[in-house]
Amino acid sequence: MTKVLYITANPMGEEQSFGMAAGNAFIKTYKELNPGDEIITIDLFKENIPAIDGDVLGGWGQLASGTSFGELTGAEQEKVARLGALSDQFVEADKYVFVTPMWNFSFPPVMKAYLDSVAVAGKSFKYTEQGPVGLLTDKKALHIQARGGFYSEGPAAGMELGHRYLDVLMNFFGVPSFEGLFIEGHAALPEKAAEIKEDGIKRAMELARKF
DSSP, X not given: OOEEEEEEOOSSOTTTOHHHHHHHHHHHHHHHHOTTSEEEEXXXXXXOOOXXXXXXXXXXXXXXXXXXXXXXXXXXXXXXXXXXXXXXXXXXXXXXXXXXXXXXXXXXXXXXHHHHHHOOBTTTEEEETTEEEESOTTOEEEEEEEESSOOSSSTTTTXXXXXXXXXXXXXXXXXXXXXXXXXXXXXXXXXXXXXXXXXXXXXXXXXXXXX
16 A cells, blocks of 8 residues: 655645645545545644753664663653654555645745654664765655745746745655645745635645656
């Protein structure tokens, strides 16, 4: 059974968010076309996504030096275990769908925290004498992103960092197929916002048919 992680990083729903509207249309269409697949929704604004802090680094360091998990502090155990569960879930999935808005040229901080939790040596990549090698070579990924302005071309082209970061990371993980679907310009052209939203939803549904 194919396992799909539908990962959203937006505190708003599809009524307010163009990205969430397109994302929900995508996953609904995908479910209809692939009823046998398992879809796991991860709402990062509602999940426990530990930041990599002193507890985590201290816990990892102790485990690496031979300390047993039971000897860690309660905070260390909780955070290390949660991060381990997130990374295991990510590696076990077959497809990833990331849905984010563009905030300050990137994505919400909770998405970075989540990506930090799955970028684990020995799981998503490994170190070799020739350098790091991605281990997720049989996966597929998509990023649906809403942008209020225009960043695909024009004066702001190249300023967007969120999709570019995901592109670099998926390549680092060895993911062979990574696409982007962008809904942009609705804040710059409010008179065309409804048209832009509808077009984004239509493109998302079309993309779901071949994902």
